[in-house]
Amino acid sequence: xxxxxxxxxxxxxxxxxxxxxxxxxxxxxxxxxxxxxxxxxxxxxxxxxxxxxxxxxxxxxxxxxxxxxxxxxxxxxxxxxxxxxxxxxxxxxxxxxxxxxxxxxxxxxxxxxxxxxxxxxxxxxxxxxxxxxxxxxxxxxxxxxxxxxxxxxxxxxxxxxxxxxxxxxxxxxxxxxxxxxxxxxxxxxxxxxxxxxxxxxxxxxxxxxxxxxxxxxxxxxxxxxxxxxxxxxxxxxxxxxxxxxxxxxxx
Numbered sequence: 001x002x003x004x005x006x007x008x009x010x011x012x013x014x015x016x017x018x019x020x021x022x023x024x025x026x027x028x029x030x031x032x033x034x035x036x037x038x039x040x041x042x043x044x045x046x047x048x049x050x051x052x053x054x055x056x057x058x059x060x061x062x063x064x065x066x067x068x069x070x071x072x073x074x075x076x077x078x079x080x081x082x083x084x085x086x087x088x089x090x091x092x093x094x095x096x097x098x099x100x101x102x103x104x105x106x107x108x109x110x111x112x113x114x115x116x117x118x119x120x121x122x123x124x125x126x127x128x129x130x131x132x133x134x135x136x137x138x139x140x141x142x143x144x145x146x147x148x149x150x151x152x153x154x155x156x157x158x159x160x161x162x163x164x165x166x167x168x169x170x171x172x173x174x175x176x177x178x179x180x181x182x183x184x185x186x187x188x189x190x191x192x193x194x195x196x197x198x199x200x201x202x203x204x205x206x207x208x209x210x211x212x213x214x215x216x217x218x219x220x221x222x223x224x225x226x227x228x229x230x231x232x233x234x235x236x237x238x239x240x241x242x243x244x245x246x247x248x249x250x251x
Contacts, residue, residue: 001027003137004155005144015120017141022058025132029092030056031085031120031141055090061132064123068093075128077200078171078240082119097122098167098242124170127197136170167243174202174238176249181229183211183249185238187222196222203244208234208251 003019020028032054064081065074074081080097095117124136136155144151172195175186185202187195199217202224209231216224228236231251239246 001133001135001137003139003144003146003151004153005151006138006140006155015141016143017120017139017145019144019146021147026058026060028056029059029121030054031092033085033120055085055092057092059092063092064094065125065128067095069095073128074125076241077127078167078243078246079123079125079128080166080171081123081125082117083121083123084117084119093117094123095119096242101242124166126172127200164243167246172240174247176236176238176247178228178236178249178251181227183226183228183236183238185216185218185224187218194222196220198222200224201241202238203241204236204238205244206231206234206236206251208232208236211236 001021014033016032018028018030022028064083066072067074074094074096076096076098078098082095082097083092084095085092097119120140122138122140124138126134138155139151169190171190173188173190175188175194177184177186183204185204187197187200189195197218198220200222201215201217203215204211204226205214206228209229212227212229214226216226218224224238228251234251235248236251237245237248
């Protein structure tokens with residue numbers, strides 16, 4: 001597990017977070033929102049009120065990969081999962097960010113407006129079966145302590161940086177190629193190395209001709225294929241369920 005902090009965000013500018021990792025891959029997450037200014041008028045600039053009390057829970061892989069609103073598994077590749085505080089139950093809940101930004105490739109600001117939640121943590125998961133040790137956690141907090149050690153490494157995830165930027169840097173990608181009518185999509189890591197992973201759904205689309213399959217699973221080499229019929233000039237794109245057009249090939 002790699003933990004980053006995103007400091008001095010207006011929402012949670014005084015929040016504090018403590019994490020204690022367990023040997024089974026789970027961890028105890030304790031989060032305190034602290035206090036926030038509710039009146040920015042010059043005459044009352046220092047007025048503050050306490051907000052939510054401390055919330056603490058054991059966070060497991062199964063909890064992270066289950067969406068609270070639907071109780072359905074978050075089982076797609078190339079996932080950015082948001083953790084928020086459910087005020088009704090004073091517990092943590094998890095939401096698939098890209099499901100809300102599928103058509104816009106929007107920012108975290110757009111996601112917050114669409115989902116009506118305020119994330120206190122973002123989790124980057126390459127594949128549902130990727131070990132939790134390889135996940136990236138971004139904590140929205142002023143301070144972050146992991147196993148008693150203060151974390152100072154910061155991560156830029158903000159309304160000025162698109163989710164596409166983040167996905168390209170940290171999550172699986174696709175290499176597209178064409179031979180005659182055959183279009184091949186090879187899974188790759190952010191560093192360009194190939195991913196050999198079977199049964200991953202790849203979604204295709206094109207601006208020219210038509211494709212024999214708009215969705216295809218990768219084979220034992222991590223390659224999914226489709227055929228382009230009648231395409232003379234245009235583009236073929238490939239992506240994941242909630243992130244279409246991850247990459248494109250000019251025909």
